[in-house]
Amino acid sequence: MRTPPKKRRGSQTGLRRINGQLLDVGGIAAYVGLTDKATRGRIARGEIPARRLGGRIVALRSELDQWLAKLPPVAQVSSK
Secondary structure: OOOOOOOOOOOOOOOOEEOOOEEEHHHHHHHHOOOHHHHHHHHHOOOOOOEEEOOEEEEEHHHHHHHHHHOOOOOOOOOO
């Protein structure tokens, strides 16, 4: 598996994003609560909306919000 390019000296640490709207795989994974590997698999199967920009996989935060809103709700289990 390829690793992303190293950050330049003096650049911010943490997830890489542009104006908080464009997320890379690590950002997508953190946003939806999955691992990087699981996120890449779901993107490859077309389950998560993403695209390639240059050689990187990226997604728009607004498209992820729409995708998350369309997911079916989880059944509530009452505990007694």
